[in-house]
Amino acid sequence: MHSDYGGVVPELAAREHLRNLLPVTRTALTEAQVEAGQIDAVAATQGPGLPGALIVGFKAGQAMAFALHARFVGIHHHEAHLYSPWIAADPPQAGFSQFEPNVSLIVSGGHTMLVHVESLLKHHVLGSTVDDAAGECFDKAGKLLGLPYPAGPAIDRLAEQGNSRAYDFPRPMINESHDDFSFSGLKTSIRYFLRDHPSLLDDRKAVSDRSASVQTAIVDVLVTKTIRAAKRLRVGCITASGGVTCNRALREQLADACAREQIHLRLADKSLCTNNTAMISILTKQKFTTGFKDDYSDHEILPN
Numbered sequence: 001m002h003s004d005y006g007g008v009v010p011e012l013a014a015r016e017h018l019r020n021l022l023p024v025t026r027t028a029l030t031e032a033q034v035e036a037g038q039i040d041a042v043a044a045t046q047g048p049g050l051p052g053a054l055i056v057g058f059k060a061g062q063a064m065a066f067a068l069h070a071r072f073v074g075i076h077h078h079e080a081h082l083y084s085p086w087i088a089a090d091p092p093q094a095g096f097s098q099f100e101p102n103v104s105l106i107v108s109g110g111h112t113m114l115v116h117v118e119s120l121l122k123h124h125v126l127g128s129t130v131d132d133a134a135g136e137c138f139d140k141a142g143k144l145l146g147l148p149y150p151a152g153p154a155i156d157r158l159a160e161q162g163n164s165r166a167y168d169f170p171r172p173m174i175n176e177s178h179d180d181f182s183f184s185g186l187k188t189s190i191r192y193f194l195r196d197h198p199s200l201l202d203d204r205k206a207v208s209d210r211s212a213s214v215q216t217a218i219v220d221v222l223v224t225k226t227i228r229a230a231k232r233l234r235v236g237c238i239t240a241s242g243g244v245t246c247n248r249a250l251r252e253q254l255a256d257a258c259a260r261e262q263i264h265l266r267l268a269d270k271s272l273c274t275n276n277t278a279m280i281s282i283l284t285k286q287k288f289t290t291g292f293k294d295d296y297s298d299h300e301i302l303p304n
């Protein structure tokens with residue numbers, strides 16, 4: 001639906017949430033073989049995200065909790081991502097018994113950040129992007145290359161046949177010791193490159209080579225900064241989640257770098273990298289298990 005417009009259209013996203021929410025909820029209950037009356041707590045994403053879409057889920061969750069006399073919890077979207085690498089897929093279950101303190105890379109279309117997870121539910125942000133997110137850079141670079149939205153998966157596929165050393169795109173902030181990221185310069189450099197070499201757009205080999213080169217530039221920055229943060233903080237584990245964590249090169253390069261540095265790597269299962277409610281509900285259960293008190297019932301969405 002959104003690909004026709006080259007990006008997510010907030011109004012359409014909100015309407016689709018409204019249309020899909022009850023059928024998805026019914027299907028989830030049927031598949032889990034749970035009656036509504038058995039539910040102790042309802043959780044919904046509180047933010048960050050698009051206000052229209054957030055408000056549909058949040059208000060529906062509060063209404064369900066009220067009707068079922070259940071507790072209601074608003075969950076921070078990024079906090080849930082931090083714990084998704086500890087979920088085993090199909091059916092999703094928490095694997096927190098194996099939890100280790102870690103540096104966590106969250107990398108999606110809207111966010112790129114490094115977080116130090118000191119223990120279960122105790123974490124703080126080390127750095128994040130100062131402009132575009134890595135997924136946004138994949139999507140915008142792909143648009144310039146004539147690929148449909150979202151372009152990350154297409155770049156990933158094309159890069160398989162391309163030469164990642166064909167073009168030397170910048171690796172913004174790769175050598176800086178802080179944990180922030182910047183990807184807008186990389187996007188601009190691709191735009192200028194294509195402006196100066198328009199004929200390359202019709203050359204299939206050149207498009208594959210550019211896809212591989214762009215992907216390598218993004219992945220190099222993500223891997224280098226993640227490893228550096230883990231070494232500085234002396235943590236023995238790195239985790240990664242978010243849509244871009246589906247990327248094959250990122251998964252492979254993180255695995256290689258972690259093996260070299262003898263750091264344990266835990267990647268979210270591909271089915272749980274993108275936004276999902278398993279991570280929201282598993283985090284909620286963990287919070288209740290550890291005596292979480294605030295039921296957030298009078299809270300509102302926090303889009304920012």
Ligand code: KG4
Nearest residue numbers: 108109110135150152156243244246247274
């Ligand atoms: O976490 P996510 O589903 O949603 C939000 O950003 O909210 O992430 C979507 C992002 C998009 O930018 C998409 O292009 C990117 O993840 N993505 C990928 C791949 N699969 C999804 N980027 C690179 N390689 C992939 N295989």
